[in-house]
Amino acid sequence: MAIIKGIELIKNGKRLDGRKPMELREMEMKVGVVPNANGSAMVRFGKTTAIAAVYGPRLALPKHLQSANKAIVQCRYNMAPFSVDERVRPGSSRREVEISKVVRLALEPVLFLENYPKTTIDIYIEIIEADGSTRVTSINAASLALADAGVPMKDLVVAVSGGKINGKLIIDLNGIEDNNSEADIPMAFIPGKKEITLLQMDGELKHEEIKEIMNNIFKAGEEIYKMQVKVLKDKYRVIV
Amino acid sequence: MIRSNYILKLLEKDERLDGRKLDEYRPIVVEKKIIGKAEGSARVKLGKTDVIVGIKTEIETPFPDTPNEGVLKTNAEFAPIAHEEFLPGPPGEDATELARVVDRGIRESKCIELEKLCITEGEKVWGIYVDIHVINHDGNLIDASALGAMAALLNTKIPKYEDNKIIRNEFQMDLPVVHKPVTVTVGKVIDKFLLDADQEEEQVLDAWLSIATREDGVVCAMQKGGKSGLKQKDVDDMIVLAMKKSKELRKKL
Amino acid sequence: MEKANGVREIAVPGEILGKKGKVFSGSGTYEDGDNIVSKFLGVVTRSENYIYVTPLSGVYTPKVNDFVIGIVNQVEKFGWIVDINSPWEGFLAISEAIDEFIDIKKVVLNRYFDVDDVIYAQVVSTRRGDIQLSMKEPGCRKLTGGVLVNITPSKVPRLIGKQGSMVNMIKEKTKTVIRVGQNGIVWINGENIDKAIMAIKLIDQKSHIYGLTDEVSKLLS
Numbered sequence: 089m090a091i092i093k094g095i096e097l098i099k100n101g102k103r104l105d106g107r108k109p110m111e112l113r114e115m116e117m118k119v120g121v122v123p124n125a126n127g128s129a130m131v132r133f134g135k136t137t138a139i140a141a142v143y144g145p146r147l148a149l150p151k152h153l154q155s156a157n158k159a160i161v162q163c164r165y166n167m168a169p170f171s172v173d174e175r176v177r178p179g180s181s182r183r184e185v186e187i188s189k190v191v192r193l194a195l196e197p198v199l200f201l202e203n204y205p206k207t208t209i210d211i212y213i214e215i216i217e218a219d220g221s222t223r224v225t226s227i228n229a230a231s232l233a234l235a236d237a238g239v240p241m242k243d244l245v246v247a248v249s250g251g252k253i254n255g256k257l258i259i260d261l262n263g264i265e266d267n268n269s270e271a272d273i274p275m276a277f278i279p280g281k282k283e284i285t286l287l288q289m290d291g292e293l294k295h296e297e298i299k300e301i302m303n304n305i306f307k308a309g310e311e312i313y314k315m316q317v318k319v320l321k322d323k324y325r326v327i328v
Numbered sequence: 329m330i331r332s333n334y335i336l337k338l339l340e341k342d343e344r345l346d347g348r349k350l351d352e353y354r355p356i357v358v359e360k361k362i363i364g365k366a367e368g369s370a371r372v373k374l375g376k377t378d379v380i381v382g383i384k385t386e387i388e389t390p391f392p393d394t395p396n397e398g399v400l401k402t403n404a405e406f407a408p409i410a411h412e413e414f415l416p417g418p419p420g421e422d423a424t425e426l427a428r429v430v431d432r433g434i435r436e437s438k439c440i441e442l443e444k445l446c447i448t449e450g451e452k453v454w455g456i457y458v459d460i461h462v463i464n465h466d467g468n469l470i471d472a473s474a475l476g477a478m479a480a481l482l483n484t485k486i487p488k489y490e491d492n493k494i495i496r497n498e499f500q501m502d503l504p505v506v507h508k509p510v511t512v513t514v515g516k517v518i519d520k521f522l523l524d525a526d527q528e529e530e531q532v533l534d535a536w537l538s539i540a541t542r543e544d545g546v547v548c549a550m551q552k553g554g555k556s557g558l559k560q561k562d563v564d565d566m567i568v569l570a571m572k573k574s575k576e577l578r579k580k581l
Numbered sequence: 582m583e584k585a586n587g588v589r590e591i592a593v594p595g596e597i598l599g600k601k602g603k604v605f606s607g608s609g610t611y612e613d614g615d616n617i618v619s620k621f622l623g624v625v626t627r628s629e630n631y632i633y634v635t636p637l638s639g640v641y642t643p644k645v646n647d648f649v650i651g652i653v654n655q656v657e658k659f660g661w662i663v664d665i666n667s668p669w670e671g672f673l674a675i676s677e678a679i680d681e682f683i684d685i686k687k688v689v690l691n692r693y694f695d696v697d698d699v700i701y702a703q704v705v706s707t708r709r710g711d712i713q714l715s716m717k718e719p720g721c722r723k724l725t726g727g728v729l730v731n732i733t734p735s736k737v738p739r740l741i742g743k744q745g746s747m748v749n750m751i752k753e754k755t756k757t758v759i760r761v762g763q764n765g766i767v768w769i770n771g772e773n774i775d776k777a778i779m780a781i782k783l784i785d786q787k788s789h790i791y792g793l794t795d796e797v798s799k800l801l802s
Contacts, residue, residue: 091393127638145640145668156709182424189421190552197557198594200611200620203642206710207668235594238639238735240620242611243595273550280595280618283557287537289550290436295567298547302560320593320622324637324789 095268097253103265105134109258112248112308117228117319119236127237129319131229134262135219140229141212142237148208159204163192163211165226171218187223194227194247194276194286200240209239220266221249227276227286228312235320244316245285246309247276250301252293257301259308273298275305279313282306332532339517344529346375351569353524358475358580361483368484368503372476374524376466378410381458381476383484383503387447387494388455398445398453402431404460404473411465411527427460429551430474430511433540434458436548439507440481447489454486456503467526470538470551471577474511479581481505509548510577512570513538516554516562521569537563539570543578547571589789590627591637592619598632607633623735624789637789641667641734641764643712647704650724650762651714656691663700666731666764669710673702677715699724699768701760724760727770730778732785734765739788740781747794751780754801776801 097104107113113134122128125141132138148154165188167176180188191213199209211233213226224247231245249261252270261272271291277284289298335345342350354375363369368383388399404427406414419427434440445454458480460473484503488495515522515533525533535554541547547567552558558566592598596619598610606617610632619625621636643649643665651663651671660674675683679693694700702721706713716722732740741748741761752759757771769777780797787793 126640147668147670182419182428185421185424186428189425193553193555196555204668204710235622236638238621238623238636238733240609240636240639241594242613242618242620244593278557278595280597280613281557283559284552284563285557287550287552287558287563289547290432292436292438292542292546292548294546295564295571298550298567299560299564302563306560317593317596321591323622324591325588 091267095264097265097268098256098258103253103258105262109256110304110308112260112311113262115312115315117232117315119232119319119323125233125237127233127235127239129229129232129236131225131232133221133225133260135217136222136225136262137216138222138225138229139214139216140226140233142209142230142233142239143212144209144237145204145207145239146210148206153208154206157205158201159199159207159209161192161196161199161201161209161211163188163195163213163230165191165213165215165223167215167218167222171215187226190286190288191223191226191230195230195234195245197283197285198242198245198278199234200242203240209234218263220261220263221274223247223286224249224274224276228316232316232320236323243278243280244313245276246279246313246316247274247286248305248308248312249274250305250308252291252297252301257297257304259304271297273301273305275302277306277309279309331528335529335532336518339520339522339532342520346526350520351523351573353573353577354526356475356577356580358479360479367487368480368482370476370479370483372472372479374468374472375526376464377468377472377526378463379469379472379476380461380463381473381480382461383480384457384459385484385486385494386455386457387452387489389451390446390453394442395450396446396453397442398440399455400431400435400440400442400458401455402427402434402458402460402477404430404462406462406465409464410462414462414465425551426470426473429470429538429549430460430477431458432549433474433509433511434477434481437507437509437540437542439478439505439509439542441504441506444504445486456481456484465527467528467530468513468524470513471511471524474540475577475580478508478510482508482581507542508578508581509540509542510574510581511538511540511549512573512577514566514569516556516558516566521566523569523573537566537570539567541571541574545571589791590625591623591789592625592634593622594620598625598634599627604632605630607631609634609636635738636735638733639735641665643667643669643671643704643707643764645704645707647763648720649702649704649714649764650729650760650766650768651700651702651764653694653696653698653700656694656696658685658690661690661694663702663714665712665714666734666762666766667712669712671702671704671712671714673700673714673716677705677713677717694723699729701762701768724768727758727768728774728778730767730769730781732765732767732781734763736785736788737761737763737765739793740767740784742794747784747797750794750798751777751801755780
């Protein structure tokens with residue numbers, strides 16, 4: 089997506105897509121979307137759509153990957169070639185490799201890995217459409233997929249991005265905001281304990297601004313968490 | 329395992345194996361302009377950690393959104409010589425992450441005036457290749473690499489470009505660098521913050537946060553690592569500590 | 582409240598279910614300070630002394646003394662490797678399967694159990710992902726004929742019912758023989774196998790609602 093010099097991303101308190109600074113995009117969440125997987129989920133924020141599937145715990149092979157006393161977690165974040173403006177070549181780019189790593193680290197802290205020695209919990213994420221904040225959308229989806237798979241978890245994981253455009257602090261950056269922002273902070277946290285499991289930042293921010301953005305993220309996360317809980321419980325609600 | 333437990337026991341008493349304070353870096357050695365063939369270079373040693381960064385300048389096509397700006401590309405090699413666990417082959421996830429973290433520290437700080445690297449708008453610009461080569465891994469590769477990259481960029485010269493050819497040993501200008509971002513990685517273990525963890529200490533860290541700051545106190549990049557979570561207060565304290573420490577590191581550039 | 586909808590109480594991972602003290606944390610929950618917290622997306626059961634959560638999905642984790650239905654995958658020199666529908670394979674040693682003395686130099690083991698044979702066996706050891714099986718307990722044998730059906734392992738207790746009430750009802754009404762493995766594999770043989778399978782699948786899907794027994798009974802009539 090283009091970097092447009094001097095673009096006005098926010099005017100009179102309204103962003104290009106009409107949102108207020110602290111407003112999340114329209115969210116949609118579903119679980120069980122990949123029947124073959126042990127667990128799966130789709131999460132959409134505006135146009136950004138991620139499908140996560142969990143396979144496992146299953147035996148970790150080749151054998152040298154196994155850990156004798158706990159499960160390992162393997163994660164692959166991948167963008168479908170058609171998900172962006174300019175086609176993404178199939179295969180793992182360096183960006184995808186890094187995102188796979190940080191997404192894995194965002195989810196591992198809530199998993200009871202000691203329960204499954206010698207196994208692997210494989211998390212696969214496909215970005216079907218990318219319009220900013222794909223890694224946090226992936227984390228929200230993967231968190232649901234893990235719960236759907238019946239993997240024991242200490243808590244769910246919630247993620248959203250915060251940032252600064254034209255001097256104003258905002259929540260949930262879409263594609264054009266992501267590319268033209270003064271700063272961008274994707275963050276994931278464990279809702280119960282407010283423990284941060286993913287934190288990245290790029291741009292130019294004063295310490296005070298970082299603090300404020302993080303507070304905004306914790307707050308927006310509450311809304312996301314509510315929807316995650318609802319979609320999980322709804323799977324088992326009987327329609328009377 | 330036994331050594332890890334011992335390291336933790338020491339940390340509980342605010343002590344480290346090599347006698348350092350928790351916020352103390354190992355002896356820092358920065359050598360500049362050590363590779364003749366490179367347009368810029370530096371070697372950084374943090375204790376036994378040894379990283380060489382070489383800068384090569386090439387002719388590139390600019391990115392479509394920035395037709396009159398030079399391009400910056402950063403790569404890291406965890407050379408097999410550096411550690412028994414480094415295997416030959418393309419960069420793994422750790423090397424990939426390190427390159428991208430160092431890259432962001434440089435890029436987001438806007439320390440290189442990329443607009444001054446344009447040759448023909450939309451067609452030809454200078455490409456600045458930052459190649460990080462790890463020679464010995466004894467922990468804190470991110471800080472060493474970031475410091476090395478900055479030191480190398482500061483002695484980089486742009487070669488003359490005549491008749492569509494780069495004249496490698498004749499230079500037209502210094503690389504225009506206007507800021508000096510520095511990265512400090514703050515580790516967290518038990519309830520303590522640890523700076524410049526060596527390789528053994530890195531194994532016991534619960535989590536860490538790499539923070540790149542400019543000399544004007546602006547934070548340009550952050551990257552959390554490690555398997556445990558951080559509280560918001562931790563992040564705050566780590567930023568303060570990193571800002572303070574970066575001043576010392578910056579003096580070495 | 583949930584009961585009005587006919588659905589039992591459902592918790593998500595991280596949900597606080599109660600405070601330690603009068604009640605204790607049972608399976609599917611963990612303690613966090615004073616709180617009893619759910620580990621799973623599952624059904625909450627509150628007994629006098631415990632709160633526990635039964636996950637609504639998930640792989641089978643073998644426990645010692647579980648009876649499981651397994652399929653022989655490989656015949657080895659000293660025993661058999663058995664697929665027990667869990668992340669780990671099971672191993673059945675010769676000494677745990679056969680009473681008589683066997684001279685392994687002379688006898689080929691697939692004479693006793695061959696690849697693809699179905700067995701009803703017991704888990705006797707689960708140390709660190711090393712699952713050892715035995716067929717010494719009465720009831721353990723090779724299962725021939727019949728059909729195998731998969732259900733979610735955590736729903737096996739619901740299929741069995743209180744003192745076998747649910748599975749016995751299915752057996753009686755469909756005139757079948759049914760063996761249920763704790764690992765979510767069910768073996769059925771007899772007359773009305775199709776009806777029995779329908780009932781079993783219904784339990785798998787609706788284990789979390791009240792009135793399930795009546796619904797199953799209706800299906801079988």
